[in-house]
Amino acid sequence: RAPNMSSPEVTQYLVRDGDHIIILLNDKKYMFVEVKKLSGEKNRKGRVDCGKDSFDVSLLEGMQYGRTYEVVKGKLVPFSLQAGTDIVIDEDDKKDNSELVDNNKSQTLTQEDILNLRKEGTAADVVKALIQNSATFANKTSFAQEKYIKKKQRKHHTTIKVIRPTACSVANAYYNKNPAKIHNLRGDALAHMLTLANIHVGGTVLVVETCVGVLLGAVTERLGGHGTVLSGYLAGGPSTSTQRLYNFTPAVYSSVSHFHLGSAVAAKDAPHEQKDALMQDQHASTTTAETQPTQAPPDATTPSTSAQDTKGKRKAAPASDDDHPMVVTGMTRHVKDRVLSSEEAGAYLASGVDSIIVAAPRVSASSLMDHLMPCLRPSGTFVVFSPSPGPLVDLHEALHKAGSATNMQLAESWSRVYQVLPLRTHPMMSMDGASGFFLTGTKIVVPQQQQQASSSSSSSSSTSSS
Numbered sequence: 001r002a003p004n005m006s007s008p009e010v011t012q013y014l015v016r017d018g019d020h021i022i023i024l025l026n027d028k029k030y031m032f033v034e035v036k037k038l039s040g041e042k043n044r045k046g047r048v049d050c051g052k053d054s055f056d057v058s059l060l061e062g063m064q065y066g067r068t069y070e071v072v073k074g075k076l077v078p079f080s081l082q083a084g085t086d087i088v089i090d091e092d093d094k095k096d097n098s099e100l101v102d103n104n105k106s107q108t109l110t111q112e113d114i115l116n117l118r119k120e121g122t123a124a125d126v127v128k129a130l131i132q133n134s135a136t137f138a139n140k141t142s143f144a145q146e147k148y149i150k151k152k153q154r155k156h157h158t159t160i161k162v163i164r165p166t167a168c169s170v171a172n173a174y175y176n177k178n179p180a181k182i183h184n185l186r187g188d189a190l191a192h193m194l195t196l197a198n199i200h201v202g203g204t205v206l207v208v209e210t211c212v213g214v215l216l217g218a219v220t221e222r223l224g225g226h227g228t229v230l231s232g233y234l235a236g237g238p239s240t241s242t243q244r245l246y247n248f249t250p251a252v253y254s255s256v257s258h259f260h261l262g263s264a265v266a267a268k269d270a271p272h273e274q275k276d277a278l279m280q281d282q283h284a285s286t287t288t289a290e291t292q293p294t295q296a297p298p299d300a301t302t303p304s305t306s307a308q309d310t311k312g313k314r315k316a317a318p319a320s321d322d323d324h325p326m327v328v329t330g331m332t333r334h335v336k337d338r339v340l341s342s343e344e345a346g347a348y349l350a351s352g353v354d355s356i357i358v359a360a361p362r363v364s365a366s367s368l369m370d371h372l373m374p375c376l377r378p379s380g381t382f383v384v385f386s387p388s389p390g391p392l393v394d395l396h397e398a399l400h401k402a403g404s405a406t407n408m409q410l411a412e413s414w415s416r417v418y419q420v421l422p423l424r425t426h427p428m429m430s431m432d433g434a435s436g437f438f439l440t441g442t443k444i445v446v447p448q449q450q451q452q453a454s455s456s457s458s459s460s461s462s463t464s465s466s
Helices: 040-046 111-120 123-132 142-156 167-177 187-196 214-223 261-266 272-291 342-351 365-375 390-402 448-465
Strands: 020-025 029-034 047-049 054-056 068-072 075-078 159-163 204-209 228-233 256-260 306-310 313-317 353-359 376-386 405-412 437-443
Touching: 020 167, 029 167, 111 123, 123 142, 167 187, 167 214, 187 214, 187 353, 187 376, 187 437, 204 214, 204 365, 214 228, 214 353, 228 261, 228 342, 256 261, 256 342, 261 342, 353 365, 365 376, 365 390, 376 390, 390 405, 390 437
Parallel strands: 204 228, 204 353, 228 256, 353 376
Antiparallel strands: 020 029, 020 159, 047 054, 068 075, 068 159, 306 313, 376 437, 405 437
């Protein structure tokens, strides 16, 4: 029986209107695209430029995630190897390429002939004609023939691969586009950090990062709305542009709360009665936002603001009934960011968090963790990322002297890509270096009696020596 194309089991693998997706152009260039329908003059801005060709962004609706499509005269068609281009690898191939000379004389087609073929036919016709008119193609080994075909396909075909935004795909896309923007944090290093930080469902995680929201989105994806994510920003405003790429549902998005870290740490020592009242009000607002996301919370006096990005500068809008998640077509379309006041955030930090994950290389790691460690519950885990090991060595020494952490490890992320093909499986000739370092550990609390005993023993030793 044919599957129901409108069922949730099928549509979850298809691109929907309003989704953010990642496009891999010709296996080289990553592009972030929002799928939306535009009309009139705005439709000109809704086109994806692929170099030799372009297509309307609305054509991506209904396409399958993970599949490769070819751009043919402004339309998207499934891409596959055409007839006559499949090469059978022969293990007993006796041919070699020793007598082949690369002098640009083996191809009988001229540049004008190739341009005419592109106008009259498709890119597949061009590749097939190049193979038929090559004087040396038949004398090449089967490996060289396959390599030749792929080279010509990359040159004459315009292909896109539709990728679902996930923690790994977003990190790898940013690493390909501008690695310095995310401090050279690769997808494998990001996965390693999430594992070491013990990010699990139902936990409360404090995230402090300056990686344009890549780390914050990965933590939110791991929790899946079943937990609390506290995003502490250092200056300006919360970094949420990348977080919107994940197509989170309102329930998942409402589990993230942003706050200014310096103000929250200063307000953490508020009276207990005030902190308990704030936590109860915040819990009531969260429950209302999850059950009725299109209505305002019952306590309209909660000092919650919405951070918006206007002309490159963060401006906080005044609190109003519209400053929380809105549901549009089942996804987070234009969802407002949830920003806590310093008192609310201080109450959260005073109650403790299960994990702390930090990726802010421009800030002193020792100074930052000196303020964050009191917020971590006993047996809680922490992970601090840095592109260089120096700041983490200083942090390791400081935590070791304070005796506030155990099982500390300073690790380096290293990864190498392999080519896996018949009879040609080997590491790639070029590879990236390390993707940074991270210090991980578990918080411990030394009993007060032991602290007093150690302090008295140290004082007595100093007295006897004098």
